[in-house]
Amino acid sequence: MPDDIAEVYRSTYPALVRFLYRKVWDAERAEDLAQEAFARALVHRPENTRGWLFVVAANMARDEARRAAREKRHLTLLKSEPDAVHSSPEEDIDAATRTKRVRAALDDLTPRDREALLLWDAGMSYDEIAAQTGLARGAIGTTLARARRRLVEAYDAGLEGGQHVARG
């Protein structure tokens, strides 16, 4: 019996948008993709709506990222301009700068660590994360511990140096 999609929609939509936002880094696109995912769920009526949504959303975001990467390749020089050189307290830097730093920090994670972290943040359980990522359930804690440490370290390094730490 498929889940009640209306209920899943109500409870999961914001988390799905947030999940997608941290992949495409565009709030409107994230909403677009989330809505698209739900629209598909309405057609497919998957058994496990929530898990299915995140799988579909992750796929959409990945395709989106590939396309964006192609389109932006020629903008590499522009993108490589240094971050703001001053080091500000977290609460003082504006939202755009903060987002940029979080994004850079997330980019420092391995794809699997990042995925686990974003899924956890979207409210998924270890079981759900395991099903989604293919990781053993017993490995999720270790994965999240590593992801969190790396995220914080990279974020702080970005704050201090104005430069991202080397990609790992």
Next chain:
Amino acid sequence: MSHVDEGTLHAYLDGELPSAERAALEAHLADCATCRANLTEERALRERATAVLGSARPAERPAPPLEQLRREPQGSPWRVRRSFAWAASIALALGLGYYMRSPGASPVASVSPAPAEPVAVARNRAVATEEDKTPARPQSQRRPGERQASRPVDEVVVVAREAPRGDSATPALRLADSVKLDAGAVSGALARAERDRASAAPASVIVDGAPARQLGSTAWPMINRRLARSILGEEPVGLPGLATRAFRRAPGTDGTVVVEQVLDSSTVIQIFQRPAYPYDSSGSGSINEGRSRPRAYASEDRARERSNLRFGRFVRGLRVEITGPLSADSLNRLLEQVAPLPPLP
């Protein structure tokens, strides 16, 4: 017991440690200052990571009503409204044939700027057979007797692909091409969705049937061709060469019949018709009167605007109106092609 690894500590902090392990861990923590210190450290790390991640979040906006998504299975109009520039750019690319068309320009001039588009449109369709190419012959309302039997949808698509190549293609076929491009513009807003449909059902599952639920008049009872003719007093009219999906009659004694024809798998044209004189005492024959209609299949505002348009003319003794998820221009041109359907054998 050796010290607890950080993964276990995080699982514990996340509330995801199985109860037996949790009990063992808590027992160990009571005795092990090192692990207690580690736990404190990991808790701080966990909170910090959550804060960092939480500092990059989109502004939360209310979700559009789920009904909205249900009605627009391929994409929400909310998206298009907000990201109109993006949608417009795709529509421009896919619908170049339509946008390049100036109202008075000949169809020939309008189609040629976008030779590549019909190929893209037809890419996922059935492979053309030699038989499919026969429609690329002169055919118009003025030659109603020629090859007007309903054809499967795929052939229409093939026509759309073939037409730009031959300079001798007729206006009717070029029209099909331009309309096809236009339909591409409508669905172009969902091009992204279609790209990764690999993980979704075949397109037809999403597309087929959607118009049927959404066209306002599809609740009308279906009738057969003979009854349609009987109500109208003459042969029903339609677009030559398009598959006819259904004949329906209006509820009551209005005398209106609607012929639903399939332009492609996502585009259904409705041709309303009724005997002109008994029911149309006003004698109004005005062309292009805009009239509010139940919304037809549409996936963006522009399409909705289009589908609200309904154009009318007289064909022999019938008052004929046409509606569908196409531009006013396309509907007008289609209307000009309307002709009596060939008599049943």
